[in-house]
Amino acid sequence: MPLLDWLELAVRWFHVVAGVAWIGASFYFIWLDNNLQPPPQWKADKGIKGDLWAVHGGGFYEVAKYRYGPEKMPETLHWFKWEAYSTWLSGILQLSLIYYLSASAYLIDPNVMEMNASQAIMYSIGFIVGGWLLYEGACRSPLNKNALLFAVYLVLMLSFASWLATNLFSARAAYIHIGVLIGTIMAANVFTNIIPGQRKMVAAVAAKQEINPAWGDGAKLRSVHNNYLTLPLLFTMISNHYPMTYQNENNWLILIMISIVLAWIRHYFNLKHQGIKKPSILVTGAIGFFAIAGWVSWPASAPESNETRQIQTVSQEQVVAVINAHCVSCHSSTPTDDVFKTAPLGLKLDNWQLVQQWKDKIYQRTSVSKDMPFLNKSNMTEEERQLIADWHHQSK
Structure with missing residues (x-):
């Protein structure tokens, strides 16, 4: 058991480090893309679509984005994919070490559903894969042509997933499974869409062929999805420290409401990077968060009142x-x-x-x-x- 604890520690530590690298890179490139400025004419003549100057760590940086691609493909081209893959792989390993190997302690709650460890693990895998298939199917349907309708669909899908998880697994495990589902969606976006689209783009530029706009558009769409899902994912990762959320009788609804607030706050920063400042988003987000906190905490004050019963003397x-x-x-x-x-x-x-x-x-x-x-x-x-x-x- 002590060796298993050390293995869990190592996997958890690696998962956190990989997640920081992945989320940091994701946030940086969204910020970068939204802050590119029209370049001077001499840069535009070289095919540069936008550029940006920055100072960090005692030095100046010049970043440029090409409309098509460089005249000659550089020998070293940095890809940002292993941050996503290593985060997901370590997360699945952590899920296996904690929730699968100790299913009776962490995954199963007899008060929610009676089942054995094998059944619980099969339900877990089916839940994750099934949730991803529902998301992927929507992305490949006409639904993804309308951002608002897709956002509504995603909220409804995750709401159903949250309700289902809380009726299958222990409350702690339910929240973690929503996090694993979101992480799987995000990592699969990188693996099945973003990286393949980039590979096609690189090959076309190297061969001096035309770039299909669908490659970049598809990758950009999945990147935006990942961007808005990041903060809800982070909440599920720390949720086990806050039992007033997952232990509440409306735990699935609390999870969705907090996730909506977090995605809404993320929207503020995405707009801000584009030069659009809407502090009302932060204000309404804060109001929403404290409204949830007030609603969840209100019943907790009842046991402290002495209106319905006399407090007994306890030795x-x-x-x-x-x-x-x-x-x-x-x-x-x-x-x-x-x-x-x-x-x-x-x-x-x-x-x-x-x-x-x-x-x-x-x-x-x-x-x-x-x-x-x-x-x-x-x-x-x-x-x-x-x-x-x-x-x-x-x-x-």
Whole structure:
């Protein structure tokens, strides 16, 4: 198990680094394309469509984009593809190491759907492949001729995918699967459309042949899709740290609403790169985000009121009994859980001093978000959760 943990660490680290490189390159080229200026006549005569000057790292850079291509193909031509491929491959490996090898702990929630590990893995693969096929089919249909209609279709498709994932897998796994689906769409765009179109373009320029505009148009369209999907993808990657989203009874709707807000905010920056400044987009995006936060958090205030029931007096012995029954199997210096061999997040509850130190987090995770115990594998009752809540309130 320790060696597997180290392997998971290495894969996760590589995945993050590769993702940073891919997203950074994507953002940079969208910014670059939107900031190119009409060149002086002598550059235009050489076939340059637009250029840009920049300063960075103590030096000046001149970037030019050709309308057709250079007179002579350079010996070294940099391609931006392995950032996407390595991000997707490491992400799939991470999915396999964590959610497939430990399907009973991470992928399956018996309260959502009863199934064994093999069934869950097959559902997972089918979900990812099926979602990509729905996207690819739309891209190859007349639907992609209308940007607004395609955006509506994509929102509806991802909404259905989010609802389906939350009715198949554990809540944490559902959010991760939407991220994997989006990442698969983005990587497949690079592999099946963007790079092949670029290869045809390079071959045509090298052979002094005409370039089919469809090659570039198709690649540009998929790049724009990837650009708007980036921020929702990043949210799913960090979502496991915020159980108030994925543990909510409307978790699939929360995911879609946050994704729409993030794509809307991305739209502001895309316009800004073109010299169009619309701060109203940022304002409405912020209003949307806080409206979602208010809606999701509103029910959480109910247990803290004393309108419907009298808060019971809870003894130290009662709290310790609940902690020992449901928490210390994982959160201990010597965990006895069959999956977690080290205390998650380093949080240990071996003695009363540590329990008091972490009382706020214990309350939040057991009585508010209710995502702990993990998948409620120890069957904590609502009465025990209320006991923790009462203890938290009386100790404030």
